[in-house]
Amino acid sequence: MEKNLGRIKKYPKIRYDYQSFDYDHLYFAGTLIHSIDFRKSSGGFIHGFRYITRALHRIFEYCYHQQKWPSISLSWFSLTNYLIKRINEADGIYQMFGQLVDVILIDRINRQCRYLEEYPVRLLPRLEEITGYTSDNLLILNMQYGMNYSGAGRDVFAFDRISASVDTADRSNFLHPVLYYYDSPLQEKDFDNVKSGFLPLTSSVRIHHIIENVLTLWMHPDEHILPLRIFLENILNINLEQRTVISYARKRMLQKKLTIPVQFYAAI
């Protein structure tokens, strides 16, 4: 069996779908999958590779049993809330940062999206073959550190290590959510020269960084939720303002154009 060279020679050489490099249908699980993310993410540890094991099971389900990748369908109007929930609660994309991503397939005709969790980032060019789903419009949620946060000679305690404001969220150093929007499927060549843990910067990509938070709480209405909503509004070209009956009535009252019957409003 072919081995890696250099520092990762203790690991077998494996493909991005965790299959042996030189034997088809022979797969690896456990710490051996750290062959792919050595010193980049948490695949060498139980708290990391357990999510790869789950992804591997999902790969098998479609490859050998025609069961598509688990997903849910969402209205565009629910997407902001669902993303905020995932960003604050998701485990697999947090532990296997830069390796597993959430994939949102955007359906512009029906104003719906399909949400797939914890998908291996390097398999994005094979999305349809691996999951059974495809779309020309992809939104990817990746958890990533700042590009030059750590490394030889870096001062991880530098005074400016924490990004100060929403305007400079793209300079966040600590692990933070980043959304990438693509208007065409990703190709294998798009990943050429892309640093592990990051996604390709194609000519059409649009990127949104949600500012880092050292407590990993991304729930602030102005710092986290509103900028996310504005990003989604820009890529979807729609107003995603949430309208309840009360907020609608309040707005109409402010405009002095209230047409809702008083009995109806009083019953709320």
Ligand SMILES: Cc1cc2nc3c(=O)[nH]c(=O)nc-3n(C[C@H](O)[C@H](O)[C@H](O)COP(=O)(O)OP(=O)(O)OC[C@H]3O[C@@H](n4cnc5c(N)ncnc54)[C@H](O)[C@@H]3O)c2cc1C
């Ligand atoms: C000191 C230490 C502390 C750690 N702390 C943590 C922690 O806090 N949190 C965490 O998530 N991870 C931790 N880890 C890492 C974690 O323990 C390993 O990643 C995990 O145990 C690997 O599990 P595995 O089943 O993939 O491999 P292993 O547990 O290594 O199992 C491989 C098995 O294969 C057997 N084997 C090997 N070669 C052959 C062969 N040719 N034929 C048959 N059998 C063979 C071995 O005997 C072994 O039983 C720690 C590791 C160490 C060493």
